[in-house]
Amino acid sequence: MNLETKTNINIAIEASLKAGEAIMDIYDSVIEVEYKDDKSPLTQADKKANDIINSFLLPTGIPIISEENKQTEYSTRKQWETCWVVDPVDGTKEFIKRNGEFTVNIALVTNGKPVLGVIYVPAVKTIYFANVNSNNAFKAELNSHNVKLDEVLSLAVQLQPKKGDSNPIQVVGSRSHMSQETLDFVEQLKSKGKEVEIVSKGSSLKFCLVAEGNADVYPRFAPTMEWDTAAGQAICNAVGIDVISKETNKALLYNKENLLNPWFLVSKN
Structure with missing residues (x-):
């Protein structure tokens, strides 16, 4: 890992921890909910976490695409070789429900491809982080949001996805968005004689389940935005x-010009 890459992933880890601390302060108090033009919910946690993450990422000089920032015109963005892609609170619906399944997502993208990713789960103080170019991904279970980077790294355990074929096949489904197309995908697997177990999770945790070997496949046949998926x-x-x-x-x-993702499938090569 070169020095610049190492510095950027460290910055993203520190930003996610500070944002997570602020999110939990609000989580443990009264949650005020507004609604955006597209009817998606917005809380003070989204805004506060976004401000904190911006304060860490802006000094890198790398432009930022965040759900809570005003989006830059594509005529400018298309000139960017590298950018951050951020969701300060992924799973705002889960946050409002207080089920703990919400995350802070920070990714670094170069030439359209994610090269670094950090996902922090503040409700349980668990952080996932990865460097794609060195083929390393880790998970660390922390005792506090206020930990030094050295402690995060010392607690980190390398992620290992499942090997070989599973029976039953564990399919990740969404807590809030189980589409008919996803149900059809499950029926297709069953028609091939496979037993299927549905594993439900909110937010970008669905990616983490597959990466750490707790599920086999994640079909997402419903809308997502780039900031929902880049870190995962x-x-x-x-x-x-x-x-x-x-x-x-x-x-x-x-x-991309349109930050809306197409449907996608997460699975082994």
Whole structure:
């Protein structure tokens, strides 16, 4: 890992921990909910976490695509070779429900591909981080949001996806978005004589389940945005798990003109 890469992943880890601490302060108090034009919920946690993450990432000089930032015109963005892709609170619905299944997502994208990813789960103080180019992804279970980087690294355990064929096949489903197409995908597997177990999770934790070997496949046949998936794709790609667009049959790409993702499938090569 070169020095610049190491510095950027360290910055992303520190940013996610500080954002997670602020999110939990709000989680443990009264949650005020607004609604955006697209009817998606927005809380003070989204705004506060976004401000904190921006304060860490702006000094890198690398431009930022964040769900909570005003989006830059594509005529400018298309000139960016590298950018951050951020979701300050992924799973705002899970946050409002107080079920703990929400995350902080920070990814670094170069030439449309995620190269670094950090996912922090503040409700349980668990952090996932990955460097795609060195094929390394890790998980660390922390005692506090206020830990030094050295402690995060000392607690980190390398992620290992499942090997070989599973029976039953564990399919990741969404807590909030189980589409008919996903149900059809499950029925297809069953028609091939496979037993299927549905594993439900909210937010980008669905990617983590596959990357750490607690599920086999994650079909997402419902809308997502780039900030929902970039960090999770980095973590999966680092351990040899593909995130394949159902439109192109190739890896999902980032910093597109339209930041809406096509449907995709997360599974082993």
